[in-house]
Amino acid sequence: MKWCKIVCGGDVVFIRSLKVKIPAIIIILALISILLTAFVSYDLFTKKIRQQIIDKNETISNTTSDQVSQYLSDAKGVIEYLARNINVKDMDKVKREIDKAYIGYHWIDVVFFMSPEGKIVYSKPHNDIIYERSYLDRDYYNYVMKEKSSYISKVFVGSIVKQPHIMIAVPIIDPITNEVEGIIGGGVPLRAIKKIVNKAYEIYDGDIYVIDTNTKALVSPHDNVYEKMYLKRNVNIDGKTMDLKELAQTYERGTGDYKKDFSNVYISFNKIKNYDGMIIVEKDEKSILDEINVIKSKFLSYLLIILSLILILSISLANSIVRPIKDLVNYTRKISDNIDKDVLNTKDIKLNNNSEIRELEISFRNMAIELYKKIVAFKLMHKREKNLRKYLDNILKSAGSGVIVINYHGKVAIFNKAAQNITGIKSKEIVNKSSDQLLKLLGLSEGMISLKNKKSIEGEFVINNIQNKEIPVDIVISPVLDEDKEIVSIVCILRDLTRIKLLEKELKIKDRLETMGQLSSAIIHEIGNPLAGMTNLLEVLKDNIEEENVREDIISALNDEVDVLNNMVINFLDFTRLSKTERVDANVYHIINSALSILNSQIKYKMIRIIEEISPNIPTIRIDPMGMRQVIVNILKNSIQAVGEYGIIHVKVGPTENNHVEIRIRDNGNGIKKEMIDKIFNPLFTTKEEGNGLGLYVVHNIVIENGGSITVNSEEGKYTEFVLNFKGE
Ligand SMILES: Nc1ncnc2c1ncn2[C@@H]1O[C@H](COP(=O)(O)OP(=O)(O)O)[C@@H](O)[C@H]1O
Numbered sequence: 122m123k124w125c126k127i128v129c130g131g132d133v134v135f136i137r138s139l140k141v142k143i144p145a146i147i148i149i150l151a152l153i154s155i156l157l158t159a160f161v162s163y164d165l166f167t168k169k170i171r172q173q174i175i176d177k178n179e180t181i182s183n184t185t186s187d188q189v190s191q192y193l194s195d196a197k198g199v200i201e202y203l204a205r206n207i208n209v210k211d212m213d214k215v216k217r218e219i220d221k222a223y224i225g226y227h228w229i230d231v232v233f234f235m236s237p238e239g240k241i242v243y244s245k246p247h248n249d250i251i252y253e254r255s256y257l258d259r260d261y262y263n264y265v266m267k268e269k270s271s272y273i274s275k276v277f278v279g280s281i282v283k284q285p286h287i288m289i290a291v292p293i294i295d296p297i298t299n300e301v302e303g304i305i306g307g308g309v310p311l312r313a314i315k316k317i318v319n320k321a322y323e324i325y326d327g328d329i330y331v332i333d334t335n336t337k338a339l340v341s342p343h344d345n346v347y348e349k350m351y352l353k354r355n356v357n358i359d360g361k362t363m364d365l366k367e368l369a370q371t372y373e374r375g376t377g378d379y380k381k382d383f384s385n386v387y388i389s390f391n392k393i394k395n396y397d398g399m400i401i402v403e404k405d406e407k408s409i410l411d412e413i414n415v416i417k418s419k420f421l422s423y424l425l426i427i428l429s430l431i432l433i434l435s436i437s438l439a440n441s442i443v444r445p446i447k448d449l450v451n452y453t454r455k456i457s458d459n460i461d462k463d464v465l466n467t468k469d470i471k472l473n474n475n476s477e478i479r480e481l482e483i484s485f486r487n488m489a490i491e492l493y494k495k496i497v498a499f500k501l502m503h504k505r506e507k508n509l510r511k512y513l514d515n516i517l518k519s520a521g522s523g524v525i526v527i528n529y530h531g532k533v534a535i536f537n538k539a540a541q542n543i544t545g546i547k548s549k550e551i552v553n554k555s556s557d558q559l560l561k562l563l564g565l566s567e568g569m570i571s572l573k574n575k576k577s578i579e580g581e582f583v584i585n586n587i588q589n590k591e592i593p594v595d596i597v598i599s600p601v602l603d604e605d606k607e608i609v610s611i612v613c614i615l616r617d618l619t620r621i622k623l624l625e626k627e628l629k630i631k632d633r634l635e636t637m638g639q640l641s642s643a644i645i646h647e648i649g650n651p652l653a654g655m656t657n658l659l660e661v662l663k664d665n666i667e668e669e670n671v672r673e674d675i676i677s678a679l680n681d682e683v684d685v686l687n688n689m690v691i692n693f694l695d696f697t698r699l700s701k702t703e704r705v706d707a708n709v710y711h712i713i714n715s716a717l718s719i720l721n722s723q724i725k726y727k728m729i730r731i732i733e734e735i736s737p738n739i740p741t742i743r744i745d746p747m748g749m750r751q752v753i754v755n756i757l758k759n760s761i762q763a764v765g766e767y768g769i770i771h772v773k774v775g776p777t778e779n780n781h782v783e784i785r786i787r788d789n790g791n792g793i794k795k796e797m798i799d800k801i802f803n804p805l806f807t808t809k810e811e812g813n814g815l816g817l818y819v820v821h822n823i824v825i826e827n828g829g830s831i832t833v834n835s836e837e838g839k840y841t842e843f844v845l846n847f848k849g850e
């Protein structure tokens with residue numbers, strides 16, 4: 122089904138269309154070129170035919186007029202010869218000559234002799250009526266009598282032969298008197314002229330007319346027109362239009378045209394020499410068009426034949442192009458069918474015989490193999506990635522720490538389970554919200570998470586959870602940078618410190634109770650002395666109650682002892698009291714003294730020398746005094762434990778640069794082994810049999826809580842020095 126879709130949408134349609142396209146393009150091209158040629162040649166052809174017609178018209182009219190005029194002049198020559206050989210005195214001879222001529226020249230339809238009075242004397246053939254008539258009205262009689270020269274008459278129907286003919290009249294002139302003695306006439310029948318014209322029709326298919334100067338048609342292609350038809354034409358010639366009469370007066374010969382039924386008629390004319398007549402030759406353009414139409418239909422059938430030939434040829438050409446492509450498509454289809462199964466086994470598929478196609482097929486197969494390998498690799502990669510993702514998701518989900526990821530747009534992208542547990546905010550409520558919104562919800566300062574800040578932020582903070590409860594957290598905010606050191610995201614790790622804080626608190630209390638236990642025996646011992654003194658003083662007072670001086674002295678001594686006791690108890694209680702941590706501006710001097718007095722009995726017991734070096738102008742520091750005293754007590758306690766009898770403990774307090782206060786507590790005890798120095802602040806780390814390893818852990822926590830720092834320097838067997846540093850106010 123899948124294949125069908127691809128095939129229907131693509132390849133097959135492509136092949137199909139190519140099959141149509143190639144022949145279509147070839148046919149269109151052929152058609153265009155044929156039609157273009159046809160158009161051009163049609164134009165040339167019609168022009169040429171037109172010219173041919175005009176030329177032929179001219180030739181026909183020239184030759185016909187020449188032939189007619191030659192014919193008439195020959196005829197005239199014959200009649201003149203006859204006239205020269207006639208002697209009017211010898212009538213018999215005249216008759217004989219006339220008979221001879223009539224028989225000898227078959228084209229003469231009548232020969233006669235006419236007297237100067239216009240009477241026919243003898244005629245061959247004869248007709249009785251002619252002898253009674255006089256022919257004074259005949260144009261040839263009048264011309265010959267007047268001009269005394271030969272004359273070729275107009276056409277008229279002769280009274281002897283009753284046929285239209287031209288009369289050639291020649292005078293017989295007396296050489297002495299120069300008088301006309303008679304006229305010899307010879308009739309040339311119109312038939313003869315017609316015969317000449319008919320001869321022209323053998324090579325010409327237009328119309329030929331012979332007209333006289335009155336435009337009367339003597340010979341016409343239409344039969345029996347004589348005496349009925351005057352030819353009327355309005356001929357365009359040399360840019361003018363004139364009728365045939367004007368034409369005959371203006372030109373000897375020429376060519377023009379006139380309109381007839383919306384088509385052009387080409388006309389040529391030629392005056393006949395020695396005769397008042399004209400040959401008109403004309404041809405209608407319609408006949409050309411008819412001719413062209415014949416050619417056109419022939420052309421169309423040729424075109425049809427050519428086009429079908431081209432169609433067959435181009436289809437086979439298209440086939441020869443398309444078939445290999447089809448083969449290629451089939452081949453590629455087979456390969457593609459196997460691409461996710463076993464493309465390597467497609468070697469068996471037969472390759473095409475055509476070398477180019479074979480090459481294409483091979484390269485396609487190679488490509489498919491490459492593709493297959495890529496697909497396999499990609500699938501593997503995808504699987505690995507999926508697993509990795511799952512793994513990461515699991516880590517994120519099960520991570521004890523809250524993981525919050527802020528994306529490139531400053532929006533929350535990941536808010537894992539632990540983060541939800543710590544903050545009480547649901548993932549779906551915060552994901553895609555801005556980091557500022559998150560900070561606001563948590564009650565953290567704005568701008569803590571910023572895409573502009575490339576440095577990590579690390580520290581303990583207090584956030585408000587959704588129930589508005591304060592939660593101590595450890596936050597690490599680190600930007601994720603790309604290769605160009607641009608921030609792509611920010612990862613925030615959130616660790617809930619509630620339990621740790623509780624633990625710390627517990628440890629602090631435990632440490633304190635422990636110290637209290639240790640201190641109490643010393644205190645009891647300490648109380649012993651003042652109490653014994655007081656008992657003695659009271660004894661003395663009992664004895665001397667009367668003596669005022671003694672009494673006052675004793676009471677004052679008693680007061681001193683009570684003060685000592687009081688101070689001791691207050692200090693002790695102070696230390697044991699679980700006060701709330703509260704930072705105030707405090708004087709380090711007092712805190713150190715308070716700590717020393719708590720440990721006083723132990724110091725005394727071991728005969729330890731305390732060397733105090735406290736600078737008078739140290740700035741106050743903002744700390745929790747109770748916690749701070751615990752710090753000093755714990756450090757001093759370790760020192761007391763570290764030194765032997767007569768040990769020395771240096772307590773040095775002084776300002777440092779930047780208005781800081783530095784407290785150094787140094788003892789000349791056993792020192793700390795090098796390999797242990799990193800561990801001493803760890804909880805439960807102790808090297809002592811009776812130790813619990815909480816002292817320095819508590820110290821460290823309190824110092825950090827109060828914004829200070831603590832470091833240790835020591836050399837085994839020589840000394841140990843703790844250096845505390847706090848920012849002064
Ligand atoms: N002044 C000191 N001299 C030598 N060792 C010390 C000194 N202070 C601390 N230490 C070492 O650090 C350890 C941890 O001290 P601390 O946390 O107070 O626990 P504890 O005192 O219960 O052992 C001690 O066990 C000891 O080994």
Ligand SMILES: [Mg+2]
Nearest residue numbers: 758759816817
């Ligand atoms: Mg200790």
